[in-house]
Amino acid sequence: MSLAKSPWIIHVNCNSCNGCDIEVVACLTPLYDAERFGVLNIGTPKQADIMVVTGSVNYKNVNVIKNIYNQIPDPKVVLAVGACASTGGIFHNCYNVIGGVDQVIPVDAYVPGCCPRPEAILDGVVAALSILENKKKGNIKGKEVKLKGKEVPSNA
Amino acid sequence: MNMTDILIAALVIFVAPIIGCLYAGIDRKITARLQGRVGPPLLQPYYDVKKLLSKDNMVVNPSQNFYVVVYVAFLILSLLMLVFRADILMIIFVYTVSSIALIVGGMSTGSPYARVGSSREIMAILAYEPILILYALAIYLLTGTFKLSAVVDASTPLLVYTPLIFIAMIVVLNIKLKKSPFDYSTSHHAHQELVKGMLTEYSGPGMAGIEIGHFYEYVFLTGLIFVFWAVNPLIGLIISAAAFFFVTLIDNITARVYWQWMLKLSWSVLLILSIVNIAFLYFSEATIM
Numbered sequence: 240m241s242l243a244k245s246p247w248i249i250h251v252n253c254n255s256c257n258g259c260d261i262e263v264v265a266c267l268t269p270l271y272d273a274e275r276f277g278v279l280n281i282g283t284p285k286q287a288d289i290m291v292v293t294g295s296v297n298y299k300n301v302n303v304i305k306n307i308y309n310q311i312p313d314p315k316v317v318l319a320v321g322a323c324a325s326t327g328g329i330f331h332n333c334y335n336v337i338g339g340v341d342q343v344i345p346v347d348a349y350v351p352g353c354c355p356r357p358e359a360i361l362d363g364v365v366a367a368l369s370i371l372e373n374k375k376k377g378n379i380k381g382k383e384v385k386l387k388g389k390e391v392p393s394n395a
Numbered sequence: 396m397n398m399t400d401i402l403i404a405a406l407v408i409f410v411a412p413i414i415g416c417l418y419a420g421i422d423r424k425i426t427a428r429l430q431g432r433v434g435p436p437l438l439q440p441y442y443d444v445k446k447l448l449s450k451d452n453m454v455v456n457p458s459q460n461f462y463v464v465v466y467v468a469f470l471i472l473s474l475l476m477l478v479f480r481a482d483i484l485m486i487i488f489v490y491t492v493s494s495i496a497l498i499v500g501g502m503s504t505g506s507p508y509a510r511v512g513s514s515r516e517i518m519a520i521l522a523y524e525p526i527l528i529l530y531a532l533a534i535y536l537l538t539g540t541f542k543l544s545a546v547v548d549a550s551t552p553l554l555v556y557t558p559l560i561f562i563a564m565i566v567v568l569n570i571k572l573k574k575s576p577f578d579y580s581t582s583h584h585a586h587q588e589l590v591k592g593m594l595t596e597y598s599g600p601g602m603a604g605i606e607i608g609h610f611y612e613y614v615f616l617t618g619l620i621f622v623f624w625a626v627n628p629l630i631g632l633i634i635s636a637a638a639f640f641f642v643t644l645i646d647n648i649t650a651r652v653y654w655q656w657m658l659k660l661s662w663s664v665l666l667i668l669s670i671v672n673i674a675f676l677y678f679s680e681a682t683i684m
Contacts, residue, residue, distance in 0.1 A: 241449055244442040272432040274423075277439055282590040283508075285453055285598035288446070312451035312598045375449065 242288065242314065242375050243368040245277035249287035249311070253304055253340070255294030258354035259321035263291060265357045266364075273361060284310040289367050291360075292346075295323040295330050296337045305384040308344045314374035315381050316347040316367045320360055325349045344384055400479070407478050408471060415610025416440045418617075422643050429647045444606050450599035455504050459596065462500030463604040469493035470611040477618045480544035483531045487524075490615070494520055497605070501593035512592025516580035518654045522661035523567040529669040530564060530619075533557045536676040537683045547625045549683040554623040554634070556681050559672035561623055563665040565638055568616050570657065574646035577657050613639070 252260055266273045267280055281287050284307045296304060308317065319340045322328035327338040340346050347370045350363035373379075419440040427434025436442075454460060473490040476482075494516070501513035531541060537556055538545035546553055554561055570577045581592040594605060617635040624631040675681075 241442060241445040245439065245446045247443075269431040272427070272434070274427060274435050275433045277435050277442055283595045285596060286447075286591065286594075286602055288450075310453070312453040314450070 242371050245279075246288045246364065246368055246371065247279045247281040247286055248289045248291050248364070249281055249284050249307070250291045251293070251304060251307055253292055253294035253296055253300045253324070255321065255323060259293035259324070262354050262357050263293065263320060263360060266360050271357045271361060273364070276361075276365070278364060284308075285312065287311050288315060288371060289364065290315065290317045291320055291364075292317060292324045292340045293320050295327045296340055296343050297333075297335045298337065299335070301337060301343055302386050304340070305343060305386050308381070309383050311381070313380045314371055316371050316374065317344055318348050318350065318363050318367050319346045320350045320363065321355055322351060322353040325351055328353060345381065403478065404475055407475060411471075411474060411614040412607055412610040415613040416444075418613045418639060419610065422639075425640065425643050426647055429644075440606065440610070444603045447603035447606065448600055452600050453598040454601065455506075455596050459500055459503060460601045460604070462496045462503065463597070463601050463608070465496035466493050466500070467604055467608040467611065469496065470608050470615060474611055474615045474618065477543070477615060477622075480542065480547055482541045483534050483543050483622075484528075484541045486543075487527045487531060491520070491524065493608075497593060497608075500597075501595075504596035506595050508590040508595040509593055512580045512589060512595070515654050516593055518658060519570050519573075519577065519580055522657050523570045526560075526563045526567050526661065526665055526669055529666075529673055530557075530560055532673055533560050533669075533676060534622075536673065537681060539682070539684070543622060543625075545684070546622055549626055551683040552624040552626050552630075553683065556676060556683060557623070557672055559668040561620075563669050564620060564623075565641065566661070566665055568620065568638060569642050569645060570661075571616055572613070572642060574642055576645075576649040576652045578646070579651055579654060 250260070250263055265271060266278075284290070288311075290308060290311060292304065308315075317340065319325045323330060324340045327336055330336045331338060337343065348363050348367045350359050352359055355363075417437070420435075420437040423439060424434045424437060452460070469489055470493045473486050473493065476486045476489060498513045498516050498520075501509040501516070533556075534543070534546055534553065535541050537553065538549060573581050579589065579592070581594050594602065597605060617639050620635040620638045621628075621631040624634050
């Protein structure tokens, strides 16, 4: 139970339009107060447990997000917040967009919505907690995601 | 060193982190209440440490966690020396070694955030160290010895003759606990700017060690305030607890300042306050024995 009582979150903005980011930050305000579950918004990936990603992945930030994922010590979970992070959303057909976060790193929970309500995000965090506990029990480690070069696909 | 001394030492080593953990929990609870939130449970710092211990250990160099061990070991040593009423000057020197260990650990990682945080922490040491030395000097002038046992056995409390140094020590407590307005070396609230300062590259057990060290540090620093009224332990405890909560209050009502401001505040206002107090003690030849 130790993991579920103090989930520390790193918030990664992958080219989000800021809509989801404002909702994520709203979770920490007095109205929703995520800290009553022990949730802390931590700056460094090395001390984080839950990676909250907003926005779609594109060729500019794909290595950044992989790098941050690799730097989080196990056990860790990834929470995709918003339509863009889940599927690519409104940007899914753009020439520079790869798609949802699950295209590059393994995602454990999705919070749909454009943008999702703070209640939904908190619900997603609580759902991620049980996954975190299972990962600790089963000793499931996140695989290291290999960084790629700056290749751009031919259809770009 | 007889049997009771060993027992007291063991008791201090085991009880101090529990008290420090409660301090940290109450601190977070008060902060939450002042911001109109419910806040985390009282034992949240304990859950945090337990979680950090169960995480993977990710280090950038092999010596990084060794500095954490040095930090905690020297903190325990300084706390034990305080409990056994040793030489106050020696306690301050031993305590400085623990602060330096954290700075060297931050520097050794090579992360730019850790470098910036470490150099800011050096500035903090530059700001508070003279005050601590003058605090020791005041004890010497009043009792004729640097030994803390003289303060405990005195007839009058230390605070009666050192009110100005007491004010300076409250600010030192604020700087040392890394609370706002002086929270820029590990940045509890400034993720965007400094990530986690000095502690950026610590993860899992290493970070847990630092958290436990903070628990010891809480007890040690409030212990330094306790010395001001050591003749009556109850009043001493009340004063040190009040000082701690005052620092928490200041943390919540102030914004972070530049490190230059802290240095100016410390080297002008606080140093003058302390020197005036020392001069009074020197010329009046007051004694509390």
